[in-house]
Amino acid sequence: MIVKVLGPGCANCRNLESATRSALADLGLQATVEKVTDYAAIAGYGVMRTPALVIDETVVVSGRVPSVAQVRELLTAAGATGGQ
């Protein structure tokens, strides 16, 4: 599973990254967490409000920082369909 945090390095992007890391730890999932800070790459995902969370190349959240519980749900849902 590849998880990407999209954002130019604002406070919300760091919040999203830490929420993602704790959600992954809670679930005991092994995943690569990548930070995408390049504007062209961010816009390429169709994201216009940072931060955004991308799981296996699918945007699952954009424009807000979800709670750790919400990230856990998103990761579980993606894992079920993604064959993790």
Place this chain on the structure above:
Amino acid sequence: MRVTLVPRDAPLTGHRFATLAVAAAVVWAAAYWLNGRVWDAVLVDLLHLDPAARWVESVRFFCFDTVKIALLLTAIIFVVTFGRSYLSVERTRALLGGRREGVGNVMAAGLGVVTPFCSCSAVPAFIGFVAAGVPIGVTLSFLIASPLVNEIAIGLLVSMFGVRIALLYVGAGLVIAVVAGWVLGRSGAQRWVEPFVFETRLHGQVIDPSQGLDLRDRVGIAAEEVRSILRRIWPYLLVGIGLGALIHGWAPQEVFTRYAGAGNPFAVLVAVVIGVPLYSNAAGILPLVEVLHDKGLPMGTLLAFMMSVVALSLPELILLRRVLRPPLLAAFVAVVATGIVAVGYLFNAVLG
């Protein structure tokens, strides 16, 4: 906050939501009403300070205005963010896609006011709009209107100067955004956009952040926005109110009316030249505007000053530099600043 009044796992039903909203409104109104009375009681009755003394007048102004603006901000940001949670930049872009210039500029300016958007996202939004086929000029109308016609400024103007001034401000801001975007689009702005913007290809499915939220989520988003904005702007707010308190108590009225009053034909120009590099926000600038209005400055000059502070800021221009090359960036600042100056003179002439 009121969110915690509902048990975490219980659904927030419409009925419950209405009850909580009414309760919150009553508490808010009571606090607003008590504000002036409590400070009078504390300063005069309890501490036995002389209410006619200048410094007491300044202290009272500072305490009263800080609480008043904080209360107003909480209500405005909460209500606006809740309403905006039903809208999104994605939906705005879909509405603007394929629009021609002209109609597109007008729509973009209007949508710029209501769409939930922070200028910190100006760059990905610019790329996203252009990559989806929205013309540059229309995109610029959106990016100008969004900070220029500011919801906090609207709310504070209504409470300080009434609905008429607030409407004039909104109308003027929209006209500036439409005209500036149209002019820049017509003058071949695409030559001065960084080439990578046009090479960006959108892939993947766009998700709309306004979808799939229940009432509790929207209340949560609104409460979080109140917290994060207040946390971010309180220093500007205190500096603005502090300056306002000093001017209110100490600065003689003649100084302002002589140098910046209706008699000085350059007052608007000077106000905008001071306002553009100044980095603050509507909440920090309006207490100052209110005091300066009391000191006899004309409304047009003050609105021009406020608009130049909120519409153009160095941090936003540095961000936009990533997608706009210097000539277009300079034209962007020049056109918007000219529009603001024109509005200032027009209002001074119309409002007297």
